Amino acid sequence: MNWKRAFVAVVAALPLLWLFKFGFTRNPADIPSPLPGRPAPAFALPVFATGEGPLARTVGDTLRLREFSGKVLVVNFWASWCIPCREEHEALTTSARDYIGRPVQFVGVLYNDRPADALRWIAGLGGQSYPALLDPGARMAIDYGVYGVPETFIIDPAGRITYKHTGAITRAVLHTWIDSLVSDKATRAPASRGSGR
Amino acid sequence: MSRRTIATLAALGAALCLAGPARAQDRAAQGTAPAATSAPASAPTAAGTSNSAANSAANSAADSALDERTAAVARTLRCPVCQGESIQASPSELAQQMRTLVKDRLRAGESPDQVRAYFVSKYGEWILLEPSMTGLNKLLYAFPVLLVIGGLAFVAMLVRRWTGTAASPPPSPPAP
Numbered sequence: 001m002n003w004k005r006a007f008v009a010v011v012a013a014l015p016l017l018w019l020f021k022f023g024f025t026r027n028p029a030d031i032p033s034p035l036p037g038r039p040a041p042a043f044a045l046p047v048f049a050t051g052e053g054p055l056a057r058t059v060g061d062t063l064r065l066r067e068f069s070g071k072v073l074v075v076n077f078w079a080s081w082c083i084p085c086r087e088e089h090e091a092l093t094t095s096a097r098d099y100i101g102r103p104v105q106f107v108g109v110l111y112n113d114r115p116a117d118a119l120r121w122i123a124g125l126g127g128q129s130y131p132a133l134l135d136p137g138a139r140m141a142i143d144y145g146v147y148g149v150p151e152t153f154i155i156d157p158a159g160r161i162t163y164k165h166t167g168a169i170t171r172a173v174l175h176t177w178i179d180s181l182v183s184d185k186a187t188r189a190p191a192s193r194g195s196g197r
Numbered sequence: 198m199s200r201r202t203i204a205t206l207a208a209l210g211a212a213l214c215l216a217g218p219a220r221a222q223d224r225a226a227q228g229t230a231p232a233a234t235s236a237p238a239s240a241p242t243a244a245g246t247s248n249s250a251a252n253s254a255a256n257s258a259a260d261s262a263l264d265e266r267t268a269a270v271a272r273t274l275r276c277p278v279c280q281g282e283s284i285q286a287s288p289s290e291l292a293q294q295m296r297t298l299v300k301d302r303l304r305a306g307e308s309p310d311q312v313r314a315y316f317v318s319k320y321g322e323w324i325l326l327e328p329s330m331t332g333l334n335k336l337l338y339a340f341p342v343l344l345v346i347g348g349l350a351f352v353a354m355l356v357r358r359w360t361g362t363a364a365s366p367p368p369s370p371p372a373p
């Protein structure tokens with residue numbers, strides 16, 4: 001009789017425990033993005049930080065998504081008030097240099113920050129190899145479902161978002177994704193480009 | 198005595214069952230309020246086009262109607278940088294920018310549902326403070342109702358058992 005009761009109690013508790021396991025092992029701050037796999041939202045924003053050497057663009061130039069079709073595009077949302085952005089800056093700026101001469105473009109997008117502060121931040125960190133854009137009203141950020149910085153999007157040559165990274169990104173992650181997409185492109189057939197990876 | 202207990206419980210249950218729909222009606226009334234006020238506000242726009250003063254008055258009326266429609270949509274969208282707050286309630290910069298975007302989209306002629314669909318397409322269902330009543334989400338809405346029904350059934354069972362034992366001869370008296 002008592003054994004039977006204990007058995008019933010355990011069976012009743014199991015689904016609850018499973019639910020707890022599911023709930024407590026998830027980070028409530030992680031918002032699943034519906035964007036990977038979808039075409040990247042278009043943008044047309046002005047350059048405010050030039051970038052360096054072969055990657056430099058003129059201040060005030062408008063960069064558009066379609067300009068980068070056929071290239072892997074890395075879009076990094078950042079701000080000078082964001083601590084992890086400082087951490088990932090080195091990885092981004094060196095990775096952009098690593099891919100000079102390959103069909104890869106890095107673009108920074110300033111998120112809710114003053115351009116003067118951002119330029120000072122870049123100078124303080126020894127420069128940034130790739131150009132950065134102004135996003136007034138955070139329209140592009142909202143279009144990309146950004147809810148915090150840093151967030152990095154990797155867009156394949158067909159203009160599809162392949163990967164979204166939340167938090168500081170590393171060189172290893174960047175290289176893994178970019179290499180998979182660039183080699184895709186080397187052997188590309190128009191039909192297979194949409195597959196993403 | 199036992200009859201009275203059952204009657205009391207039944208009354209309690211009925212009150213609980215009625216409270217749910219009543220609150221839902223409250224909410225529905227709140228939801229339709231902005232739509233109701235926007236109708237009279239747009240009427241002067243059509244009437245007073247010749248007079249510039251009337252026109253500006255109509256414009257401000259249309260503006261406040263748009264503000265209310267914006268607020269109604271903003272109340273249903275979750276602020277991404279807050280904890281369980283709507284973008285209407287949050288003073289954060291991103292929430293402000295989202296409100297502006299909601300307003301611009303409504304002004305451009307989108308319906309509230311289209312605006313919400315835009316945000317869902319960017320942030321997923323997560324952005325909606327109240328999950329939409331489709332698919333598996335229906336379970337979410339059905340669960341509390343089932344829980345109340347189950348609880349009432351359980352209590353009724355207990356009461357019947359207690360009153361049942363009271364009616365039958367008392368069990369053997371405790372041995373001293």
